[in-house]
Amino acid sequence: MKAWLLAFRLRTLPLSLSCILIGSTLAWDSSEDFCIYRFVLLVVTTVLLQILSNLANDYGDSENGADNLERIGPDRAVQSGLISKSSMYRAMILLAILSFLSGLGLIYLVFGFAYWKQLLFFLVLGVLAIWSAIKYTAGRNPYGYSGFGDLFVFMFFGIVGVLGTNYLMSQNFFLEHTLPAISIGLFSVAVLNLNNMRDFNGDKSAGKKTMVVRMGIKNARIYHTALLFVAFISSIIYVALLQKAYLAYLFLMICPMLIFNLKAVWSVVHLKDLDGQLKLMALTSFAYSVLFSIGLIFSNYGL
Numbered sequence: 604m605k606a607w608l609l610a611f612r613l614r615t616l617p618l619s620l621s622c623i624l625i626g627s628t629l630a631w632d633s634s635e636d637f638c639i640y641r642f643v644l645l646v647v648t649t650v651l652l653q654i655l656s657n658l659a660n661d662y663g664d665s666e667n668g669a670d671n672l673e674r675i676g677p678d679r680a681v682q683s684g685l686i687s688k689s690s691m692y693r694a695m696i697l698l699a700i701l702s703f704l705s706g707l708g709l710i711y712l713v714f715g716f717a718y719w720k721q722l723l724f725f726l727v728l729g730v731l732a733i734w735s736a737i738k739y740t741a742g743r744n745p746y747g748y749s750g751f752g753d754l755f756v757f758m759f760f761g762i763v764g765v766l767g768t769n770y771l772m773s774q775n776f777f778l779e780h781t782l783p784a785i786s787i788g789l790f791s792v793a794v795l796n797l798n799n800m801r802d803f804n805g806d807k808s809a810g811k812k813t814m815v816v817r818m819g820i821k822n823a824r825i826y827h828t829a830l831l832f833v834a835f836i837s838s839i840i841y842v843a844l845l846q847k848a849y850l851a852y853l854f855l856m857i858c859p860m861l862i863f864n865l866k867a868v869w870s871v872v873h874l875k876d877l878d879g880q881l882k883l884m885a886l887t888s889f890a891y892s893v894l895f896s897i898g899l900i901f902s903n904y905g906l
Contacts, residue, residue, distance in 0.1 A: 606685035612657040618885045619653040621787050621892035626768025628896035629780050634773040644709040655698035656736035662691045663740030713771050748811045753792050761788015782841035789834035790888035796827050801877040853898030860887040
């Protein structure tokens with residue numbers, strides 16, 4: 604059980620749920636529509652997809668050589684021999700099936716068979732989410748080894764996660780909701796960027812061409828700064844655009860954490876020391892989603 608809990612990497616779950624929280628809040632803000640059953644299924648599906656991604660990452664990095672002696676992060680279950688490759692592969696298949704069934708139940712609950720076009724669209728989107736969770740590092744030609752991890756994280760943890768959740772909760776789409784989707788998407792990419800900066804030497808020797816390996820550490824620091832700046836500004840523009848009450852700016856409380864993170868990223872000498880900043884950035888991203896949601900809800904009461 605301890606080995607499987609290690610492989611599940613439960614500390615990654617709050618970040619994956621951030622887009623669900625923001626999307627659900629936006630749905631309530633625009634339509635005051637909130638179905639607890641849809642929300643629960645969204646959470647279950649997202650958790651299953653995140654665990655599937657973590658298992659596939661453990662399996663794929665071991666299979667493709669990224670889990671080598673130069674790796675700095677937490678121990679991997681397959682690499683350390685706690686779980687065999689065959690057991691991990693079977694667990695991946697099980698999680699993929701459970702994710703599909705949970706997602707299928709969700710879209711049927713929302714659309715039924717009456718709105719078959721929407722049902723089919725989200726069904727295809729769900730299959731793509733399962734595929735992307737597996738193909739990040741597992742299988743032949745994983746996209747995470749070609750530098751496309753950042754793009755997929757931005758799309759599924761940001762644009763698709765927020766706007767998709769909003770639509771499933773309210774059946775509404777507003778273009779301005781893209782701004783907070785961009786924010787949490789870029790914050791999530793920043794977490795991945797820190798992870799890839801920390802693993803730069805190991806990834807480079809294993810032939811894993813992440814964005815950091817492609818651009819180098821100096822440019823990765825500039826890239827990280829740009830990610831945080833654009834994410835922060837996008838949320839400010841959203842709140843100002845909708846002329847929300849002052850409490851909607853509650854997410855500004857994460858500003859000191861972002862400054863601290865940036866100072867560390869620019870001053871760190873040994874890349875292994877970024878491991879602590881990786882955890883801080885993940886916590887900051889989740890804190891942003893909570894504060895943004897709380898502020899948006901209470902701002903509707905004129906606070």
